[in-house]
Amino acid sequence: MFKPSAQTATWPLVHRLFREAIRPYLGRIMLALAFMAIAAACQGLTAWLMEPVVDDVFTHGDQTKLWWVAGAVLATFFTKGSAEFAQAALMNHVGLRTIADLQCRLFAHLMTLDVPFFNVTSPGSLVSRFMVDISMMRQAIASAITGIGKDTLSVIALVGVMFYQDWILALASFIVFPIAIYPISRLGKRMRKVTVNTQEQLGTLNMVLEQSFHGNRMVKSFAMEDYETAKVRTLTERIYHLTQKAAITRALSSPVMETLGGVAVAVVIIYGGYRVISHETTAGAFFSFITALMMAYRPLKALANLNTTLQEGLAGAQRLFVLLDRRAAIVEKPDAVTLENCRGDVAFDHVAFHYVPETPALENVSIAIPQGKTVALVGPSGAGKTTILNLIPRFFDVTGGAVRIDGHDVRDLSFASLRAAIAFVSQDIVLFDDTVRANIAFGRPGASEREIEDAARHAGAFDFIQALPEGFETPVGQRGMNLSGGQRQRIAIARAILKDAPILLLDEATSALDTESERHVQGALEHLMKNRTTVVIAHRLSTIVNADIIYVINDGTIVEQGSHRELLAKGRYYAGVYHQQFSRQGESDAMAAPITPPIAPTS
Numbered sequence: 001m002f003k004p005s006a007q008t009a010t011w012p013l014v015h016r017l018f019r020e021a022i023r024p025y026l027g028r029i030m031l032a033l034a035f036m037a038i039a040a041a042c043q044g045l046t047a048w049l050m051e052p053v054v055d056d057v058f059t060h061g062d063q064t065k066l067w068w069v070a071g072a073v074l075a076t077f078f079t080k081g082s083a084e085f086a087q088a089a090l091m092n093h094v095g096l097r098t099i100a101d102l103q104c105r106l107f108a109h110l111m112t113l114d115v116p117f118f119n120v121t122s123p124g125s126l127v128s129r130f131m132v133d134i135s136m137m138r139q140a141i142a143s144a145i146t147g148i149g150k151d152t153l154s155v156i157a158l159v160g161v162m163f164y165q166d167w168i169l170a171l172a173s174f175i176v177f178p179i180a181i182y183p184i185s186r187l188g189k190r191m192r193k194v195t196v197n198t199q200e201q202l203g204t205l206n207m208v209l210e211q212s213f214h215g216n217r218m219v220k221s222f223a224m225e226d227y228e229t230a231k232v233r234t235l236t237e238r239i240y241h242l243t244q245k246a247a248i249t250r251a252l253s254s255p256v257m258e259t260l261g262g263v264a265v266a267v268v269i270i271y272g273g274y275r276v277i278s279h280e281t282t283a284g285a286f287f288s289f290i291t292a293l294m295m296a297y298r299p300l301k302a303l304a305n306l307n308t309t310l311q312e313g314l315a316g317a318q319r320l321f322v323l324l325d326r327r328a329a330i331v332e333k334p335d336a337v338t339l340e341n342c343r344g345d346v347a348f349d350h351v352a353f354h355y356v357p358e359t360p361a362l363e364n365v366s367i368a369i370p371q372g373k374t375v376a377l378v379g380p381s382g383a384g385k386t387t388i389l390n391l392i393p394r395f396f397d398v399t400g401g402a403v404r405i406d407g408h409d410v411r412d413l414s415f416a417s418l419r420a421a422i423a424f425v426s427q428d429i430v431l432f433d434d435t436v437r438a439n440i441a442f443g444r445p446g447a448s449e450r451e452i453e454d455a456a457r458h459a460g461a462f463d464f465i466q467a468l469p470e471g472f473e474t475p476v477g478q479r480g481m482n483l484s485g486g487q488r489q490r491i492a493i494a495r496a497i498l499k500d501a502p503i504l505l506l507d508e509a510t511s512a513l514d515t516e517s518e519r520h521v522q523g524a525l526e527h528l529m530k531n532r533t534t535v536v537i538a539h540r541l542s543t544i545v546n547a548d549i550i551y552v553i554n555d556g557t558i559v560e561q562g563s564h565r566e567l568l569a570k571g572r573y574y575a576g577v578y579h580q581q582f583s584r585q586g587e588s589d590a591m592a593a594p595i596t597p598p599i600a601p602t603s
C-alpha cells in the first residue's frame with residue numbers, strides 16, 4: 001500500500017490543481033465570473049433600492065416612485081436569476097469536465113505503472129481514487145470557484161452599499177468578522193485531516209469488499225461469512241465515526257458565524273438606531289444598510305464553509321497527486337529500439353534477480369532458447385520458474401546479467417515491440433467480462449471474423465463456443481465464471497493463437513481437468529507451440545518429454561539441464577522425480593498426469 005506523501009501545504013496544492021485541472025477551462029470560468037459579477041451587482045442593487053422604498057415611498061408617499069421601484073426590483077431579480085443560471089451551467093460544465101479529464105488522466109497514468117506497483121497496490125484503493133477522491137475534488141473546485149467568484153463579489157457589492165450608506169457603521173459592523181478567521185481556519189485544517197483518514201478507510205473498505213465478493217466461494221467453503229462481516233462492520237463503524245466527525249466539524253462553522261453575525265447586527269441596530277433617532281441619517285439609509293448587512297451574511301457564511309469543502313477536495317487532490325507522481329521503476333529507454341521481424345531467439349545471460357534486496361530469487365541463470373525450440377522449466381514450488389517467465393516481457397527487470405531477444409537486451413527494446421513479440425498464457429486465466437469474441441480478440445482488436453473463428457478452431461474451442469447460447473457473442477461473465485476451467489483455458493489459448501507472436505510463454509495449469517478437457521487443452525497447446533519459441537513451466541509429462549531442452553530449477557538456480565533422455569541417463573534429480581512419479585504409471589496416463597517434482601537437493 002502506498003501512503004500519501006508529505007505534500008500537504010494548501011497553496012502548492014491549490015496552485016497545482018489550478019495548473020493541471022482548471023487552467024484549460026479558464027475561458028469558461030472567466031465567463032462564469034462575469035455572470036457572477038452581474039448577479040452580485042443585482043444583490044447590491046436590491047439592498048440599495050430599500051432606501052427609496054423607505055424614504056420616498058413610505059415616508060414621503062411618492063406614488064410614482066412606488067411603480068418605479070417595483071419595476072426596478074422585478075428587473076433586478078430577473079437579471080440576477082438569469083445570471084445565476086448561466087454561471088451554474090458554466091461551472092457545472094467546468095466541474096464535470098475536470099473530473100472526466102482527471103479520471104482519464106489517472107487511468108492512463110496507472111496503465112504506465114509497472115507490475116511491481118500493481119503487486120503491492122490493492123485494486124480497491126485505486127477504485128476509491130476514481131470514485132471518492134475525484135468526486136470530492138469536483139465539488140471542491142466548483143464550490144471554490146463559485147464561492148470565490150459569486151460570494152466574494154456579492155460581499156463586495158453589498159459591503160459597497162453599506163459603506164455608501166454609512167461608512168462608520170460599516171466599519172463598526174465589520175470589525176467582528178476578522179475575529180472569525182482563526183476558528184474557521186482551525187476547522188478547515190481539522191476537516192482535511194479527517195477527510196484524508198476517511199478516504200483511506202474507504203479505500204480499505206473497497207479492497208475488503210472486492211476481496212470478499214471475488215473470493216466468495218472461498219469465504220463460503222471455509223464458513224468465514226461472520227468473520228468477513230465483522231471485518232466490514234469494523235470498517236464501516238470507523239468510516240461512520242470519521243464521517244460523523246467531518247459533519248460536526250463542517251457544522252461547527254455555523255455557531256461561530258451565527259454568533260458573530262448576531263453581534264454585528266446588534267451593534268448596527270444599537271448604533272444605527274441611535275443615529276436615526278438623532279436624525280443623523282434617514283430611516284431609508286439605515287434600512288438599506290441593514291438589508292445589505294443581512295444579505296452579506298449568507299455569502300460570508302458560505303465563504304466560511306468554503307474552507308472546509310475546499311479542504312475536503314484538497315485531501316482528495318493530495319492523494320490523487322501522490323498517485324500521479326508515482327513513476328514506474330521499469331521504464332522504456334528514451335532511445336528504445338523497435339524489435340522488428342522478431343525471430344524468437346531468447347537467451348538468459350547469467351541472470352540474477354531479487355524481489356526483496358538480500359533475498360535472491362534467481363542466481364546465475366543462463367538459458368539459451370533458439371528460434372522455434374521449446375524449453376521446459378521444472379522444479380519445486382517457489383524454485384523461481386514463474387520469475388524466469390516474468391523477466392522476458394519485462395514485468396520485472398533483472399538485477400544482474402541480461403535477458404536477450406534476438407541478441408537485444410530486453411531493456412533496450414520498446415515495450416510495444418517487445419510485448420508484441422510475446423504471447424503469455426498464464427495459469428490463472430484472465431478473461432474480461434465481455435463476449436467470447438472480444439476475449440479472443442483481446443490483443444488484436446482489428447482481427448477479422450474468420451481469424452477469430454480459425455483461432456478458436458485451432459484451440460479446440462470452436463465446437464463448444466458454437467454450442468453456447470449466443471455462440472461467439474455469449475458473455476463469459478465475471479472473470480469467465482460462465483465457462484468451465486478447460487473452456488477458459490482454450491479461450492486463452494485461442495487468444496494467444498490469434499496474437500501469433502513468435503515467442504510463447506506458457507504456465508501450464510495444474511488444476512485438475514477431466515480427461516476429456518485435458519485432451520482438448522493438450523491438443524490446443526500443441527498447436528499453439530508449433531513453430532514458436534516456447535518457454536513453458538511444465539506440469540505435464542507430455543510437455544516435458546517433447547521439450548527440446550529441460551531446465552530443472554531449484555532455489556533460483558539451474559541444477560540440471562538436458563533432454564528428457566539425457567536427464568534420465570544422468571540418473572540424478574530429474575531421473576529421481578521421473579521414476580518416483582511416472583514409472584509406476586502407464587505411459588498414456590503419465591502423458592496427462594501433472595508433474596510436481598519434490599525438492600531436489602542441491603549438491
Ligand SMILES: Nc1ncnc2c1ncn2[C@@H]1O[C@H](COP(=O)(O)OP(=O)(O)OP(=O)(O)O)[C@@H](O)[C@H]1O
Pocket residue numbers: 119355356361379380381382383384385386387388
Ligand atoms: N512479488 C513477489 N515479491 C516477493 N517475493 C516473491 C514475489 N513473487 C515470488 N516471490 C518469491 O520468489 C521465489 C520464486 O517464486 P516463483 O513464483 O518464481 O516460483 P515458482 O517456481 O514459479 O513456484 P510455483 O511452481 O509454486 O508457481 C519464491 O520464494 C517466492 O516466494
